[in-house]
Amino acid sequence: MSYALRSYEFWLTFYRRTWRGSVATSIVNPVFYLGALGIGLGTLVNKSGTTPDGVEYIAFVAPGVLAATAMQIATNEAMWPVLGSIRWTRGYYAMLATPLQIRHIVFGHQAWMATRVVSSCAVYLAVIAAFGAIHSPLGVLALPACFLIGVAFSAPMAAYSATLENDAAFIVVNRFAVIPMFLFSGTFFPISRLPQVLRWVAYLTPSWHGVDLCRSLTLGRVDWGLAVVHVAYLAALAVTGLVFALRTYRRRLMK
Amino acid sequence: MTTIALPRGAALFERNARAHRSHFLIIFSGFFEPLFYLLSMGVGLGHFVGKVPGPNGELISYASFIAPALLATAAMNGAIYDSSSVFWKMKYMKLYDSVLSTPLGPIDVAVGETSWALFRGLLYAIAFLTTVSVLGHVHSAWAVLALPAALLVGFAFAGMGIAGATFMRTWQDFEFLNLVQLPMFLFSATFYPLSVYPGWLQVVVRCTPLYNAISLIRGLMLGVVGWYQLVNVLYLLLFGAIGVRIAERRVGKLLLR
Amino acid sequence: MNAAAELPLVHARGLIKRFDDLVAVDGIDFDVQKGEAFGFLGPNGAGKSSTMRMIGCVSPPSGGTLRVLGLDPVKNGADIRAQLGVVPQEDTLDLELTVRENMLIYGRYFGLGRKVVHERAERLLEFVQLEERLDSKVEPLSGGMKRRLTIARSLINEPDILLLDEPTTGLDPQARHVVWDRLHELKHRGATLLLTTHYMDEAEQLCDRLVVMDKGKIAAEGSPVELIRRYSTREVVELRFAAERPPDDLAARIDGLARRVETLSGRLLLYTDDGDRTAERVHELGVQAQSTLVRRSTLEDVFLHLTGRTLVDE
Numbered sequence: 154m155s156y157a158l159r160s161y162e163f164w165l166t167f168y169r170r171t172w173r174g175s176v177a178t179s180i181v182n183p184v185f186y187l188g189a190l191g192i193g194l195g196t197l198v199n200k201s202g203t204t205p206d207g208v209e210y211i212a213f214v215a216p217g218v219l220a221a222t223a224m225q226i227a228t229n230e231a232m233w234p235v236l237g238s239i240r241w242t243r244g245y246y247a248m249l250a251t252p253l254q255i256r257h258i259v260f261g262h263q264a265w266m267a268t269r270v271v272s273s274c275a276v277y278l279a280v281i282a283a284f285g286a287i288h289s290p291l292g293v294l295a296l297p298a299c300f301l302i303g304v305a306f307s308a309p310m311a312a313y314s315a316t317l318e319n320d321a322a323f324i325v326v327n328r329f330a331v332i333p334m335f336l337f338s339g340t341f342f343p344i345s346r347l348p349q350v351l352r353w354v355a356y357l358t359p360s361w362h363g364v365d366l367c368r369s370l371t372l373g374r375v376d377w378g379l380a381v382v383h384v385a386y387l388a389a390l391a392v393t394g395l396v397f398a399l400r401t402y403r404r405r406l407m408k
Numbered sequence: 409m410t411t412i413a414l415p416r417g418a419a420l421f422e423r424n425a426r427a428h429r430s431h432f433l434i435i436f437s438g439f440f441e442p443l444f445y446l447l448s449m450g451v452g453l454g455h456f457v458g459k460v461p462g463p464n465g466e467l468i469s470y471a472s473f474i475a476p477a478l479l480a481t482a483a484m485n486g487a488i489y490d491s492s493s494v495f496w497k498m499k500y501m502k503l504y505d506s507v508l509s510t511p512l513g514p515i516d517v518a519v520g521e522t523s524w525a526l527f528r529g530l531l532y533a534i535a536f537l538t539t540v541s542v543l544g545h546v547h548s549a550w551a552v553l554a555l556p557a558a559l560l561v562g563f564a565f566a567g568m569g570i571a572g573a574t575f576m577r578t579w580q581d582f583e584f585l586n587l588v589q590l591p592m593f594l595f596s597a598t599f600y601p602l603s604v605y606p607g608w609l610q611v612v613v614r615c616t617p618l619y620n621a622i623s624l625i626r627g628l629m630l631g632v633v634g635w636y637q638l639v640n641v642l643y644l645l646l647f648g649a650i651g652v653r654i655a656e657r658r659v660g661k662l663l664l665r
Numbered sequence: 666m667n668a669a670a671e672l673p674l675v676h677a678r679g680l681i682k683r684f685d686d687l688v689a690v691d692g693i694d695f696d697v698q699k700g701e702a703f704g705f706l707g708p709n710g711a712g713k714s715s716t717m718r719m720i721g722c723v724s725p726p727s728g729g730t731l732r733v734l735g736l737d738p739v740k741n742g743a744d745i746r747a748q749l750g751v752v753p754q755e756d757t758l759d760l761e762l763t764v765r766e767n768m769l770i771y772g773r774y775f776g777l778g779r780k781v782v783h784e785r786a787e788r789l790l791e792f793v794q795l796e797e798r799l800d801s802k803v804e805p806l807s808g809g810m811k812r813r814l815t816i817a818r819s820l821i822n823e824p825d826i827l828l829l830d831e832p833t834t835g836l837d838p839q840a841r842h843v844v845w846d847r848l849h850e851l852k853h854r855g856a857t858l859l860l861t862t863h864y865m866d867e868a869e870q871l872c873d874r875l876v877v878m879d880k881g882k883i884a885a886e887g888s889p890v891e892l893i894r895r896y897s898t899r900e901v902v903e904l905r906f907a908a909e910r911p912p913d914d915l916a917a918r919i920d921g922l923a924r925r926v927e928t929l930s931g932r933l934l935l936y937t938d939d940g941d942r943t944a945e946r947v948h949e950l951g952v953q954a955q956s957t958l959v960r961r962s963t964l965e966d967v968f969l970h971l972t973g974r975t976l977v978d979e
Contacts, residue, residue, distance in 0.1 A: 185590055186594065188594075189591075190594070193595070193599065193604050193605075194457070194600050197458075198456045198457055202458075203455075204456060321431055321434055325433055325437055328440055329440070336452075341448060341449060341452065341453045342448075342453045342455070342456060416774075416776065419770065420774075422773055423762070427759070502753075502755065505757045506751075506818075507774060509721055510775050510822075511747040512743075513742070663723065664724060
């Protein structure tokens with residue numbers, strides 16, 4: 154594992170030069186989202202009488218956006234940086250020229266992506282708490298949940314990125330997968346509002362499992378049976394993604 | 409001397425059109441983003457929001473309220489997205505180095521790139537407006553003017569976007585762009601009426617470019633039109649003109665040194 | 666032709682380029698005549714590219730006089746550029762377009778009609794032997810092919826002057842020869858070439874006349890043969906040693922055997938008119954060199970003599 158740490162260290166060093174922008178983003182974005190949707194839009198929702206899940210809107214939307222953020226950071230970190238390390242900066246090849254092996258490259262980079270996800274989500278969770286939108290001490294567990302969501306997205310995405318020739322597919326993935334998941338898997342309104350067919354589609358998305366898990370934790374309304382399903386689903390996705398990533402990385406880098 | 413009939417930026421427009429032929433899906437997909445937002449926020453969340461007051465106080469459905477805002481935002485995002493490609497072309501592809509070794513100058517680059525961004529924006533606006541009217545969220549014949557209005561919004565942000573792109577040093581700097589873009593998107597009376605804010609904050613929001621864009625297009629699509637839209641138009645014209653001017657100067661300064 | 670034909674195509678007097686407090690070009694004079702192949706030879710950072718960019722009207726001079734085609738680059742930039750072909754140091758090909766489209770769009774930048782551009786593009790791509798890659802994307806092309814495409818592209822407007830900034834830097838020997846071959850062909854057709862290089866063989870191959878630049882100044886000017894005759898000897902004896910430095914007393918011992926002796930890392934250069942004779946006398950002195958080489962003098966030797974440094978880092 155110490156070899157994977159060396160690869161991790163590369164990403165950490167790289168990030169040191171460029172951290173300002175993303176730190177600002179990861180602190181300010183949650184404040185913006187919670188301010189606009191939780192408070193601004195929340196005013197309208199709370200006034201209308203019926204709120205989703207019967208809680209004030211900010212408490213409903215905040216964990217949803219938290220899970221969605223984990224998803225978005227994870228997918229983005231597994232897109233351009235991965236393809237770039239193969240095609241443009243060729244950083245992976247530089248690592249391969251050392252004693253590092255494919256698995257160290259994969260795990261090191263995945264660990265780095267998880268770091269980005271967890272650190273941003275930790276800030277986010279703190280902001281949610283400051284807004285008074287965490288209703289249960291179980292909310293702390295939302296952080297490991299975000300870690301799980303992150304890997305469930307970053308591993309399969311990295312596996313896919315390693316097969317690409319150019320970045321055109323990323324925009325399509327963002328627009329037809331990431332954004333629809335962001336908008337329709339229970340982040341802003343319960344999926345019970347979706348037509349029957351779409352609801353079943355939503356049940357299949359990892360983002361819904363993530364959102365529902367996080368929300369049940371911060372609201373303190375955990376159905377442990379369902380929670381196990383969520384965790385198992387996300388974990389299965391993460392492990393499958395890692396297995397595939399090992400394979401696609403090897404095929405791409407060792408040919 | 410070579411005669412040049414068309415505006416010289418036209419060649420750059422043609423270049424972009426050719427370069428995007430193989431990215432058809434990307435252009436096509438751009439249309440879905442505002443539509444997804446409309447369905448999610450307008451329809452899904454709209455159930456919980458209920459009716460909201462429109463620009464003249466009349467209660468309208470939530471989807472009708474946010475549809476114009478999404479159109480305006482799409483015009484803004486499209487223009488800014490294109491300007492991020494300007495960064496790539498300038499810094500990594502060195503496209504403009506070759507352009508400027510021909511008779512074209514910085515102003516032609518600014519005009520060519522802006523007109524391309526506008527053209528794409530117009531395509532999106534037509535598609536979105538058609539869809540929205542089919543879904544029944546267009547309430548007035550004035551809505552036809554939302555097309556040129558969307559074009560104006562695109563112009564306003566394209567110039568500024570290209571200007572902004574010239575200040576970027578690395579891709580990571582685009583996070584700072586996000587720091588401007590996201591709050592504008594969230595707070596410019598996009599998802600809820602201005603009346604939610606305390607008085608002083610209302611004044612601040614009224615001064616932002618996206619608010620003016622949304623106010624203009626919302627007025628047109630809902631058929632609530634007055635002199636205030638004229639203020640919006642002037643604001644956007646001025647904002648765009650300043651942007652193009654800065655863009656021209658910056659391109660010149662960076663590449664002609 | 667009228668009297669204007671006798672005016673130099675490029676005319677510079679006291680030309681200066683400053684970047685903040687760095688003086689890249691420090692008051693240089695030169696003239697380039699029609700039909701000439703004129704070179705700027707010098708190491709990296711000598712001011713060659715800055716000079717080229719000023720001639721290409723994409724970099725305003727900080728001082729002095731510069732006339733290109735009789736016009737002022739600052740005032741008439743667009744008009745001058747319409748008559749120039751530019752091959753920049755780094756390829757600036759459009760990676761999002763095909764080979765043919767690169768030609769077409771570039772021609773369109775000059776405001777040329779579609780038909781004209783099509784016809785010229787075909788002809789020029791044939792000229793640079795890329796006719797089989799017409800519809801290929803640019804990215805998979807080899808370095809040499811990209812370079813040739815850049816050259817073809819620079820000819821689309823049938824320029825009066827072709828500016829080539831290090832046309833073969835980074836190419837393998839074979840690709841270099843193909844590029845040289847094409848440039849020779851252009852020369853024979855009467856094109857005016859301006860090129861920068863830090864390869865003396867390239868300068869000897871291509872240039873009718875050249876200036877040697879060092880630290881923003883012109884150190885010498887003339888044809889390759891003239892420069893060698895003026896600043897060097899006919900032949901050079903190179904003594905190579907295994908050690909980093911030749912033995913300290915060596916230079917003193919062989920002093921007098923050659924007109925001039927240069928001490929480099931692991932090498933000793935003896936400038937002489939009869940290389941074989943000098944080499945013999947060195948051996949008679951019992952000097953133990955790892956190897957001895959007698960060769961003709963090159964521009965490298967001229968540069969070494971003028972600046973005390975080698976041109977290309979070894």
